Amino acid sequence: MSPEQDPVKLMKQQVGKAAADRVKSGSIVGLGTGSTTAYTIQFLGERLKSGEIKDIKGVPTSFQASVLAKEYGIPLTTLDEIDHIDIAIDGADEVDPHKNLIKGGGAAHTREKIVDCLADQFIVVVDGSKIVDRLGSTFLLPVEVMPMAMTPVMAAITKLGGKPTLRMGVKKAGPVITDQGNMVIDVKFDAIDNPAELEKTLNNIPGVLENGLFVGVADVILVGEIKDGQPVVREIS
Numbered sequence: 001m002s003p004e005q006d007p008v009k010l011m012k013q014q015v016g017k018a019a020a021d022r023v024k025s026g027s028i029v030g031l032g033t034g035s036t037t038a039y040t041i042q043f044l045g046e047r048l049k050s051g052e053i054k055d056i057k058g059v060p061t062s063f064q065a066s067v068l069a070k071e072y073g074i075p076l077t078t079l080d081e082i083d084h085i086d087i088a089i090d091g092a093d094e095v096d097p098h099k100n101l102i103k104g105g106g107a108a109h110t111r112e113k114i115v116d117c118l119a120d121q122f123i124v125v126v127d128g129s130k131i132v133d134r135l136g137s138t139f140l141l142p143v144e145v146m147p148m149a150m151t152p153v154m155a156a157i158t159k160l161g162g163k164p165t166l167r168m169g170v171k172k173a174g175p176v177i178t179d180q181g182n183m184v185i186d187v188k189f190d191a192i193d194n195p196a197e198l199e200k201t202l203n204n205i206p207g208v209l210e211n212g213l214f215v216g217v218a219d220v221i222l223v224g225e226i227k228d229g230q231p232v233v234r235e236i237s
């Protein structure tokens with residue numbers, strides 16, 4: 001590995017490719033969102049173009065995934081046109097020892113949860129920095145909320161012990177707006193002791209569309225790491 005190469009980028013590339021290599025001809029593939037799955041979509045497109053695999057269809061989890069799939073020549077479909085998803089490949093912001101996740105760093109967790117939960121196999125692609133002992137230790141928990149309910153939802157989250165912040169745009173004045181036209185509240189919890197319970201509790205607040213806790217959904221975690229100066233992929237299953 002030459003010193004000018006960014007190790008995080010190398011890990012993401014390697015793990016994104018490892019996941020793309022698992023896709024078989026004829027599969028319906030959930031296409032995740034983020035910088036890691038962007039490599040998966042790129043490598044999938046390259047495998048299709050070279051003829052190594054054929055007849056795959058992608059189900060995008062975001063506008064970003066849809067744009068990338070078109071760029072790399074992956075035919076797209078929708079949930080109205082299919083009755084199953086063979087495999088979904090998606091990134092994560094945190095992964096705990098039970099393969100539970102926090103997602104939504106790109107504000108795409110609502111569509112991601114729909115697609116990833118439907119897949120027969122859900123593969124998560126992350127670099128080593130995403131592995132944590134406890135969810136919430138390095139990343140705030142994203143909650144998608146309907147704009148008119150933002151104030152009462154923030155109050156309800158505060159009552160639950162969370163510290164909510166409205167996610168603001170970068171190079172855009174005002175809040176981040178999701179692909180569904182909603183807003184995202186990032187919540188700091190001192191400790192997420194029971195992710196399954198918190199996932200349900202948050203989704204029960206009127207006005208909340210979905211939160212970024214993915215509990216019991218991931219089948220396989222592929223972790224990109226650097227060993228002896230080289231990018232390698234470790235599998236947790």
Ligand SMILES: O=C[C@H](O)[C@H](O)[C@H](O)COP(=O)(O)O
Pocket residue numbers: 032033034035036037090091092093103104105106107108109112
């Ligand atoms: O909303 C975005 C997603 O949940 C991403 O999959 C997640 O934030 C990880 O993204 P990245 O691979 O860029 O770290």
